[in-house]
Amino acid sequence: MPKIVDHEERKKRIAEATWRVILNQGMEGATVRNIANEAGLSLGALRHYFSSQNDLFVYAMELVKERATIRINEIVLSDLPPKDKILNILLELLPINEETKAEMEVWFSFVFYVRHKEDIFDVKNDGIFIGMNKLIDYLDQHQMLRANVDKEMESERLYALIDGLALHALLEPMRVDKEQLMKVLTYHLEGICIGT
Amino acid sequence: MPKIVDHEERKKRIAEATWRVILNQGMEGATVRNIANEAGLSLGALRHYFSSQNDLFVYAMELVKERATIRINEIVLSDLPPKDKILNILLELLPINEETKAEMEVWFSFVFYVRHKEDIFDVKNDGIFIGMNKLIDYLDQHQMLRANVDKEMESERLYALIDGLALHALLEPMRVDKEQLMKVLTYHLEGICIGT
Numbered sequence: 305m306p307k308i309v310d311h312e313e314r315k316k317r318i319a320e321a322t323w324r325v326i327l328n329q330g331m332e333g334a335t336v337r338n339i340a341n342e343a344g345l346s347l348g349a350l351r352h353y354f355s356s357q358n359d360l361f362v363y364a365m366e367l368v369k370e371r372a373t374i375r376i377n378e379i380v381l382s383d384l385p386p387k388d389k390i391l392n393i394l395l396e397l398l399p400i401n402e403e404t405k406a407e408m409e410v411w412f413s414f415v416f417y418v419r420h421k422e423d424i425f426d427v428k429n430d431g432i433f434i435g436m437n438k439l440i441d442y443l444d445q446h447q448m449l450r451a452n453v454d455k456e457m458e459s460e461r462l463y464a465l466i467d468g469l470a471l472h473a474l475l476e477p478m479r480v481d482k483e484q485l486m487k488v489l490t491y492h493l494e495g496i497c498i499g500t
Numbered sequence: 501m502p503k504i505v506d507h508e509e510r511k512k513r514i515a516e517a518t519w520r521v522i523l524n525q526g527m528e529g530a531t532v533r534n535i536a537n538e539a540g541l542s543l544g545a546l547r548h549y550f551s552s553q554n555d556l557f558v559y560a561m562e563l564v565k566e567r568a569t570i571r572i573n574e575i576v577l578s579d580l581p582p583k584d585k586i587l588n589i590l591l592e593l594l595p596i597n598e599e600t601k602a603e604m605e606v607w608f609s610f611v612f613y614v615r616h617k618e619d620i621f622d623v624k625n626d627g628i629f630i631g632m633n634k635l636i637d638y639l640d641q642h643q644m645l646r647a648n649v650d651k652e653m654e655s656e657r658l659y660a661l662i663d664g665l666a667l668h669a670l671l672e673p674m675r676v677d678k679e680q681l682m683k684v685l686t687y688h689l690e691g692i693c694i695g696t
Binding site: 329332409412413415416417421433457460464467472484487495 | 525526529605609629653656657660664665676684688691
């Protein structure tokens with residue numbers, strides 16, 4: 305009897321192999337051949353799932369987004385107090401554990417790789433800016449923002465702060481560790497929220 | 501009579517050719533052969549100046565740092581009022597014109613390329629974090645910081661804000677344009693400085 309392999313499951317495993325290759329060898333090592341090797345598949349088998357390297361990259365990056373989105377939605381639906389909820393959502397966007405570290409390393413490598421290719425993937429649209437707008441709106445709806453706060457500016461600032469911190473935590477994991485990230489985020493939120 | 505070519509001048513021109521190749525083709529296109537082509541030199545002539553690709557990359561990146569440092573030092577020595585001085589220094593670290601755009605695009609591409617190579621260049625040490633500490637100290641020495649400000653946190657936050665904004669200005673130049681960058685920086689500085 306032929307083994308039944310779940311198509312989506314197999315695609316996910318190939319995407320994960322892609323992440324590992326990017327992590328270990330950088331984008332220039334992420335050839336279809338290397339990825340097939342890492343996934344334990346023949347080149348032909350991999351081509352059955354992804355007809356081109358671009359298709360594979362787009363899928364692998366969408367999967368990074370999807371996983372982060374799932375984790376964030378769980379926090380959104382939790383019954384944490386508003387400020388803790390915000391803090392925990394922001395932490396999901398930072399490299400604080402092996403999973404998020406890998407995701408962000410791959411994401412940044414990909415973003416600067418893809419800029420010199422045809423327009424295969426809209427890297428701008430990672431959804432984080434829209435997310436930051438929603439978080440600031442959420443604080444506003446809960447009457448938590450200070451009176452002098454400009455919401456548009458706060459969204460832009462929070463977005464830059466998060467991506468800057470993510471970058472620095474990847475480059476200097478010893479100095480910018482989880483504790484430091486939490487300290488900076490808490491400090492920032494206290495600066496824009498009414499004191500509790 | 502043989503033409504006298506200034507050695508340092510020639511090295512700088514090769515470094516600039518390296519930047520152009522990285523800008524147009526990404527790191528994976530930045531082979532010694534392509535760079536020699538772009539610089540209008542033979543492979544042998546290029547090797548006369550740089551014995552390896554790594555030597556060339558290190559020099560090309562040091563030159564990015566050197567140029568930014570020179571521009572910033574000019575502002576430091578100017579007689580602008582303190583807040584304007586800070587704002588202008590920060591703007592030098594953002595992609596607001598063709599020169600700084602190219603510098604930062606090359607810098608980010610390089611940072612994520614070099615992480616998967618041997619330790620050829622200490623990308624963490626771009627000097628910007630130390631610079632941010634100095635800026636916050638400068639504001640403090642001029643009694644311009646608000647009473648509730650934590651200097652360590654402000655240095656970390658400003659550092660993240662600057663690199664996050666630089667990243668977003670590269671990825672979304674239409675939305676995050678020079679005007680928006682100045683607005684966010686001014687807003688941020690007003691938040692930490694005593695009102696004027």
